[in-house]
Amino acid sequence: MSETRPTTAEIAADFTALWRAGEFRAAGEKYWADGVVSIEPHVQAGGTDAECRGIEAVREKNLRWCSTHGIEDLSLDGPFVTGDHFALFVDMLIAHAGRRRPHSEIAVFAVRDGRIVEERFFYE
Amino acid sequence: MSETRPTTAEIAADFTALWRAGEFRAAGEKYWADGVVSIEPHVQAGGTDAECRGIEAVREKNLRWCSTHGIEDLSLDGPFVTGDHFALFVDMLIAHAGRRRPHSEIAVFAVRDGRIVEERFFYE
Numbered sequence: 001m002s003e004t005r006p007t008t009a010e011i012a013a014d015f016t017a018l019w020r021a022g023e024f025r026a027a028g029e030k031y032w033a034d035g036v037v038s039i040e041p042h043v044q045a046g047g048t049d050a051e052c053r054g055i056e057a058v059r060e061k062n063l064r065w066c067s068t069h070g071i072e073d074l075s076l077d078g079p080f081v082t083g084d085h086f087a088l089f090v091d092m093l094i095a096h097a098g099r100r101r102p103h104s105e106i107a108v109f110a111v112r113d114g115r116i117v118e119e120r121f122f123y124e
Numbered sequence: 125m126s127e128t129r130p131t132t133a134e135i136a137a138d139f140t141a142l143w144r145a146g147e148f149r150a151a152g153e154k155y156w157a158d159g160v161v162s163i164e165p166h167v168q169a170g171g172t173d174a175e176c177r178g179i180e181a182v183r184e185k186n187l188r189w190c191s192t193h194g195i196e197d198l199s200l201d202g203p204f205v206t207g208d209h210f211a212l213f214v215d216m217l218i219a220h221a222g223r224r225r226p227h228s229e230i231a232v233f234a235v236r237d238g239r240i241v242e243e244r245f246f247y248e
Contacts, residue, residue: 077204080201080213080230082213082214082215082228082229082230082246082247083228083229083247083248084248085230085246085247085248087211087213087230087246089204089206089211090206091206104206104207105206105207105209106204106206106209106211106232108230108232108246110246122206122209122211122232122234123206123207123209124207124208124209
C-alpha cells in the first residue's frame with residue numbers, strides 16, 4: 001500500500017464535503033473505482049438497471065438522473081466510518097417533472113485502494 | 125395497514141434497545157419476518173453462507189455464531205431511520221477461541237409490515 005494513500009475516513013470526509021457542496025458528480029469522478037458497482041433498491045425511472053457495474057455504466061446512470069432531477073434542501077448526516085465502509089444519511093427534496101417530493105436514503109460506500117468500489121442505496 | 129402497527133422508527137428504537145441490552149437473539153425473534161434475508165459480506169467462519177434466507181436459516185446462523193463467540197464492550201451509534209430502513213453503527217470486541225478482536229460494522233435493516241425483512245452487514 002502506498003504511504004500516501006488516503007484512509008477510508010479521509011475519503012469519507014472529502015466525499016461528503018463534495019456532496020454537501022452539491023458536487024455529486026465531481027465526488028464520483030474523484031473516487032469511483034473503474035470497477036465500481038452502484039446498487040439501487042429497484043429499477044430506476046427511465047429504465048436504468050437497479051445494479052450498474054463499471055464506471056461507464058455508473059457515470060451514465062448519474063448523468064441521466066441529474067439531467068432530469070434537481071436536488072434541493074440537501075441534509076446529510078455522517079459520514080459514519082467502520083473499517084473499509086462509510087455511510088451517509090441523506091434527506092433532500094427531489095425536483096422532477098414540475099414537482100418536489102421529499103426523499104430519504106441510507107447510502108453505504110465500500111472503499112478499496114483509495115477508491116469507492118461499491119455504493120449501495122437504501123430507500124423505499 | 126393496522127392502526128396499531130408500529131412505525132419503522134418505533135421498531136428501530138425497540139430493536140436497538142434490545143441490542144444495547146445484549147439481547148440480540150430476542151431482538152431477532154421479536155422482529156424477524158418469516159421470510160427475512162440476512163446478508164454478510166462473505167461466507168462465515170464455520171461455513172455459513174453469506175446470504176441466509178428465511179427465519180429458520182437466519183435463526184440457525186445466529187445460534188451457531190452465538191454459541192462460539194462472545195460480545196464485549198458493545199457500542200452502538202443509532203438507530204438512523206430513513207423511510208422503511210434503519211441503520212446501526214456497531215463497535216465491539218468479539219471473544220472467540222480464547223482471543224479478543226475489535227470489530228466494527230454497519231448494519232442496515234429493511235422493515236415491512238412491522239417486521240425486519242432484510243438485515244445486511246457491512247464490514248471488512
